[in-house]
Amino acid sequence: MSLRISTAPHMHNPLTTSRLMQNVCIALMPTVLVGVYAFGFPALMVLAVSVASAVVSEFLWQKIAHQPVRVNDFSAILTGLILGLNLPSTAPWWMAMVGSAFAIIVVKQLFGGLGDNFLNPALAARAVLLASWPVHMAASAYVKPTFFEAGVDAVSAATPLSSPGSYTLMQRLLGQIPGTIGEVSKIAILIGFLFLVCTSTISWRIPVVMVGSVYVFTLLIVGGGFESALIATLSGGVLFGAVFMATDYVTSPIRPVAQIIYAALIGLIIVLIRQFGNYPEGVTYGILLMNIATPLIDRFLPQKIYGYQKKEAKKA
Amino acid sequence: MLTKTFKRGVHPLHNMHEGKSATRDLPVREYVSDTVVISMAMNIGAPAKPCVKKGDHVDIGQVIGEAQGFMSVPVHASVSGEVVAVDSIPSLGAGNVQAVTIKNDFADTWVELHPLGNVEQVDPKAVIPAIQAAGITGMGGASFPTHVKLTFREGATCDTIVVNGAECETHLTADYRLMLEHSTRIVDGLRAVMRALNVPKGIIGIEDNKPEAIVAMEQACQGRAGVSVQPLKTKYPQGGEKQLIEAITGRQVPSGGLPIAAHVVVLNVGTCAAIADAVIDGKPLIQRICTVTGCVRKPSNLMVRIGTITEDIIGECGGYSETPGKIVFGGMMTGIAIPNDQMPVFKSSNGIVVLNEKQAKSKDESPCIHCGRCVAACPIGLNPYQIKVAADKSDFAAAEKLHVMDCILCGSCAYQCPSRRWLTPSFKFCKDHITAEAKAKAAASKPQPPSGDAARNAATSKDVDSMGKQSAGHASKQKGGATK
Numbered sequence: 001m002s003l004r005i006s007t008a009p010h011m012h013n014p015l016t017t018s019r020l021m022q023n024v025c026i027a028l029m030p031t032v033l034v035g036v037y038a039f040g041f042p043a044l045m046v047l048a049v050s051v052a053s054a055v056v057s058e059f060l061w062q063k064i065a066h067q068p069v070r071v072n073d074f075s076a077i078l079t080g081l082i083l084g085l086n087l088p089s090t091a092p093w094w095m096a097m098v099g100s101a102f103a104i105i106v107v108k109q110l111f112g113g114l115g116d117n118f119l120n121p122a123l124a125a126r127a128v129l130l131a132s133w134p135v136h137m138a139a140s141a142y143v144k145p146t147f148f149e150a151g152v153d154a155v156s157a158a159t160p161l162s163s164p165g166s167y168t169l170m171q172r173l174l175g176q177i178p179g180t181i182g183e184v185s186k187i188a189i190l191i192g193f194l195f196l197v198c199t200s201t202i203s204w205r206i207p208v209v210m211v212g213s214v215y216v217f218t219l220l221i222v223g224g225g226f227e228s229a230l231i232a233t234l235s236g237g238v239l240f241g242a243v244f245m246a247t248d249y250v251t252s253p254i255r256p257v258a259q260i261i262y263a264a265l266i267g268l269i270i271v272l273i274r275q276f277g278n279y280p281e282g283v284t285y286g287i288l289l290m291n292i293a294t295p296l297i298d299r300f301l302p303q304k305i306y307g308y309q310k311k312e313a314k315k316a
Numbered sequence: 317m318l319t320k321t322f323k324r325g326v327h328p329l330h331n332m333h334e335g336k337s338a339t340r341d342l343p344v345r346e347y348v349s350d351t352v353v354i355s356m357a358m359n360i361g362a363p364a365k366p367c368v369k370k371g372d373h374v375d376i377g378q379v380i381g382e383a384q385g386f387m388s389v390p391v392h393a394s395v396s397g398e399v400v401a402v403d404s405i406p407s408l409g410a411g412n413v414q415a416v417t418i419k420n421d422f423a424d425t426w427v428e429l430h431p432l433g434n435v436e437q438v439d440p441k442a443v444i445p446a447i448q449a450a451g452i453t454g455m456g457g458a459s460f461p462t463h464v465k466l467t468f469r470e471g472a473t474c475d476t477i478v479v480n481g482a483e484c485e486t487h488l489t490a491d492y493r494l495m496l497e498h499s500t501r502i503v504d505g506l507r508a509v510m511r512a513l514n515v516p517k518g519i520i521g522i523e524d525n526k527p528e529a530i531v532a533m534e535q536a537c538q539g540r541a542g543v544s545v546q547p548l549k550t551k552y553p554q555g556g557e558k559q560l561i562e563a564i565t566g567r568q569v570p571s572g573g574l575p576i577a578a579h580v581v582v583l584n585v586g587t588c589a590a591i592a593d594a595v596i597d598g599k600p601l602i603q604r605i606c607t608v609t610g611c612v613r614k615p616s617n618l619m620v621r622i623g624t625i626t627e628d629i630i631g632e633c634g635g636y637s638e639t640p641g642k643i644v645f646g647g648m649m650t651g652i653a654i655p656n657d658q659m660p661v662f663k664s665s666n667g668i669v670v671l672n673e674k675q676a677k678s679k680d681e682s683p684c685i686h687c688g689r690c691v692a693a694c695p696i697g698l699n700p701y702q703i704k705v706a707a708d709k710s711d712f713a714a715a716e717k718l719h720v721m722d723c724i725l726c727g728s729c730a731y732q733c734p735s736r737r738w739l740t741p742s743f744k745f746c747k748d749h750i751t752a753e754a755k756a757k758a759a760a761s762k763p764q765p766p767s768g769d770a771a772r773n774a775a776t777s778k779d780v781d782s783m784g785k786q787s788a789g790h791a792s793k794q795k796g797g798a799t800k
Contacts, residue, residue: 001656003653004641004676004677005653005655006678007738008652011329012679013326017685113683114683115686249688254687254699254701255688305698305719307568307569307573
């Protein structure tokens with residue numbers, strides 16, 4: 001009889017890294033379905049190219065760098081999917097390809113691969129695309145979803161951000177507004193959020209605090225009343241960013257208090273950029289800036305360790 | 317039910333009755349084998365020295381290994397019969413330990429016993445010597461000599477004895493059955509200690525997944541002075557010494573200190589029952605309840621003699637139901653995997669869990685994704701992912717700065733880690749290394765051999781945890797042996 005010996009613990013929570021990544025992919029499915037339904041074949045094309053490019057880039061890099069190939073951990077698929085959902089359906093295929101390759105090779109692998117990147121790969125790639133090909137990325141590239149009005153309206157539409165009064169709350173919730181593939185349907189995103197929280201893939205903290213923070217700071221800084229603040233909160237990529245990008249494990253803080261500070265500050269930055277910046281949208285930069293601040297928050301938050309408090313202070 | 321608990325922690329198998337359903341309703345049955353192999357190193361500290369030779373006849377309860385100093389306990393024959401070998405067997409840690417093999421003649425003759433009688437009338441001064449003579453060590457897994465635990469330094473005060481009936485490890489039901497079937501014995505043992513130390517309060521902590529045990533113990537406490545039951549939330553490591561103290565008294569043991577610094581002494585329910593046996597009947601510790609579960613045909617709670625061979629126990633439980641991949645002594649979270657089924661049962665062996673080949677397979681580490689599950693799990697409040705980075709670089713100074721020495725090696729972080737990182741093993745390695753370095757430094761500056769008290773401090777500062785640390789316990793056993 002040959003027995004295996006190893007140190008304790010001898011059992012593990014069945015939730016593995018690959019499983020967590022799969023959960024996020026599953027949570028994205030409602031968003032993907034609505035996006036493809038709303039924008040049609042071009043959206044499917046963009047998503048397929050960005051996912052394929054991310055996976056191929058990861059595989060090639062790990063082969064070339066003689067690293068163990070970990071494509072099956074679903075993290076590259078997820079990066080590709082999130083980047084694709086961050087693009088307008090009119091994005092040319094080569095842009096999706098370049099974006100994913102940049103996300104995987106430059107942002108993720110050059111900084112040490114899974115777990116060592118300090119920026120969210122998909123977001124950093126989106127920022128690069130935004131700076132490199134603004135025509136294809138900015139609001140001018142957004143089209144109205146085809147299922148919203150009869151007939152394809154290929155003419156660029158006003159974004160809900162630059163003209164807040166033009167769409168009703170219901171249209172915003174269902175996704176009958178122009179935007180990137182993933183951000184339009186708030187209901188699909190919320191379904192994904194519930195799935196992620198129920199499978200304890202993420203905690204509710206970052207999404208809820210971030211969205212709440214955008215709402216509160218819009219009220220305080222922009223003004224205009226409760227309803228217009230709500231519309232601003234449901235506009236653009238706030239919800240998608242809060243659920244799927246700000247919650248990226250690698251680039252968000254770990255302890256609950258740190259997560260709350262991080263998410264609240266993202267909300268503040270978004271509102272500041274929207275109000276005072278040149279971009280109508282600030283989600284990308286809000287999250288990226290706080291990604292950079294994450295190690296600082298994690299490091300400087302005081303840690304409460306058992307056995308260091310005065311025991312009198314903790315009489316139960 | 318109003319339950320208390322500690323911060324963070326994990327809850328393995330929470331939807332499967334913590335894996336205990338196979339054995340929880342099975343009454344304890346006795347099993348005595350033909351041959352026992354009794355290890356001389358069953359306690360933290362110095363191993364005992366064999367005082368019988370091949371061919372000797374021994375009776376049950378006869379001393380076969382003499383304690384070597386204060387930080388050591390005597391070992392007794394658990395069966396009557398002939399000593400067939402005094403040799404060395406592989407220890408659970410590294411190296412070998414001495415062991416006495418006895419062939420059972422099933423005559424069941426006992427040595428002459430010296431009972432002290434009713435615990436409420438016994439001379440308080442006689443209790444601790446009786447415990448020492450009975451060879452009692454912590455029966456929850458840490459194997460710390462109980463008489464050492466009950467002997468305080470000058471000036472230390474104790475106002476509460478906490479009894480650990482949490483049994484927070486998955487799969488194990490030994491303590492549960494003991495609480496159901498021998499509840500009065502546990503209270504007797506607790507009362508004996510309370511009287512010996514003149515402590516007014518004794519609290520028995522039990523997780524709320526064992527409501528029957530809570531009722532049984534509450535009944536047993538009725539009419540007894542100063543003892544009560546405290547239901548606890550079912551959560552791992554609820555039975556960890558520090559967590560139990562925090563949950564029950566709201567106090568924290570200062571870093572690097574012993575529970576007595578928080579004016580508390582923690583005893584396992586099994587230890588209390590053994591104390592009652594020693595005081596009331598004068599019987600030494602020669603048997604214990606052991607839960608045998610996992611891939612065996614007939615999972616059981618067995619009352620086994622110390623030194624019973626694993627193979628015999630598995631045979632008594634109907635044999636393996638699948639090809640075994642791993643056999644764990646103790647619980648799944650802190651138990652130690654044994655190299656083969658010839659390993660005998662120790663005083664601390666509260667369970668034998670057999671895993672099949674699939675369950676025994678371990679996965680390779682994948683990169684840390686900073687998900688924070690380890691931080692959310694750590695009952696001490698450490699940042700395991702950061703300590704692991706330091707440990708991987710063998711940067712012991714950095715690990716110490718991140719408070720690795722406060723780690724109780726409960727395994728919660730490693731259990732939760734989705735990347736299957738070897739967190740707990742790394743931390744144990746760090747702790748052992750740092751302790752060994754400190755010891756070497758101390759030895760260089762002060763070349764005298766350590767006194768009993770110093771040996772006790774050395775061993776305890778290393779192993780403040782008393783929950784199921786067989787692995788840690790056995791490592792320190794060798795360390796303790798080396799100092800002698």
